[in-house]
Amino acid sequence: MFGLADCNSFFVSCERVFAPFLRDKPVIVLSNNDGCVVSRSKEAVALGIRMGQPVFQIRDLVKANGVYVFSSNYVLYGDMSHRVMETLRENVPSIEVYSIDEAFLDLRGIKLSELDLFGKDLAYKVKRNTGIPISVGISHTKTLAKIASKIAKKDSKLHGACFLRDEKDIRNVLKTFPVSEIWGIGREYSKMLLKNNIMTAYDFLLASPQWVKEKMSIVGLRTWRELHSEPCISFEESIKNKKQICVSRSFSKELSDIEELSQAVATFATRAAANLRRQNSVCYSIHVFILTNQFKEGTYPYYRNSIVTQEFPTDSTIKIVKGSIEALVKIYRKEYSYKKAGVVLMDISKKDNTPSDIFYNDEIQKHNSLMKTLDDINSRFGDNTLVTATQGVNKLITFSNYLSKKYTTSWDDIIEVKI
DNA sequence: TCTGGGGTCCTAGGACCC
C-alpha cells in the first residue's frame, strides 16, 4: 500500500501557525514580487480566488472581504516543511519527499485492518507536533493514494485520512472524481478527454488501453493502469540529483543596463553553483536566458538564450559566473528593457565520476579549495557574506511588501515576537 | 543521377508536476 501525506494550503497554514487569529479567515500567499496567488485558505477559495491568479485582478475582492495577504516567506516554509517531514519519518518505515508540502509513505509492516486508523493518527500527530493540518491518502498505487488524500481533504468527517481498499469502493469514488483532478492529467489532456466524453475518473477507467496509449503516450497509459490498482510508479526513497539546476527571477522594474543585468545574472549563477556543489556535481554547460515583459501591449516579447560550454566540467562559482556573463553578452541588445533573466546549469554529472586526471590540474585544485572556503564562510555567516565582484553588493530588487517574520530561524525575529 | 535499410544521438517542443 502507498500512502500520501499532503499539507492543506501549506503556505497559508505556515502563516497561521504564528498568527492563530487567522484561523477561519480568508488568507492568501503571493509568489515572488507579490505577483500571483500561490496558496489560498478554504475561505479564500470560497471567494473565487483562483490558484495562480495575478493579484492586481483581485485587489477589490481582497479589500472588500478583508482577505489577509502575505508575501512568500520561503525560509519559514522550508523550515516548517522540515518539521512535518520529521514527524512523518518518525512514524513510518520510510518516506519519499515529493515536494515542499507532500511526501509518499512506505507503509510496510502495518496491518491492513489498521491502516485507516493509522492514517488518522498520523494526521493528528503532525498537527500536534507542527501545527500544520495534513490529509493522508492510502491505496494500492500512488495515483490512487493521491485521489484518496484529496477525498480526505474535502470531507472533514474523515478526520484527515482516507483509505481506498475495496475495488467496489474505489469505483464508486472514481465515479464522482473529475478526470481533470487526476495526478498526471493536466489542462491539455483534460480538454481532449472532455471532448471525447470522458468526464470522470471512472469514464477514463473504462477507456481502452490502446486508445489511451495512442492519445496520451505511455505516460497516460501508466496513469490508466495505476487507476486499475496496478502499481507502475515506484517508491523512490533516495533523493535523486538534479539533471538541471535553474535559478531565475522576474525583476520588479525592467532593466536595460548591461551592468545591472550582469549583476543579476551573476547572482543567479552564484546560487545555481552553490546548489550544484550541494549535490556534489559538476556541469559542462551554462545556459543563460533573458526576456522582455511578455504582457506589455503593443510590443513583441524579446526572448534570447545562449549556451556556453566549459572545456572541463566545473562546480566553481568563479567559472560559472564568468561563463554566464559570456553568454549574456552574446544575447544582450541595449535597445530592449528586460523583465526576467535566468541561469540554467546543464550536462550535470557526479563529481566523483569525473576522470580523476582532470582534478590533478592545479588550477582546478585551487578552485576546489577556494569554493570549499566560500561555502564554509557563507554557511556560517549567511549566504551573501562572500560574493563575486561581478555580483556586486546591490541586492536584487524584488517586491515583498507583506512578508511575515522568520519565526523559526532568525533570532532577531524570535526576540521581537517575545516582546 | 538515382537508389536502401538500419541505427544512434541530439534538440525542440509539448505534456505534466509542485
Added chain:
DNA sequence: TCTGGGGTCCTAGGACCC
C-alpha cells in the same frame, strides 16, 4: 502600475553513420 519559479519525461524529426 501590477502577471512566479523550479523541475521531469516523452516524442518526433533531423543529422549523421555504416
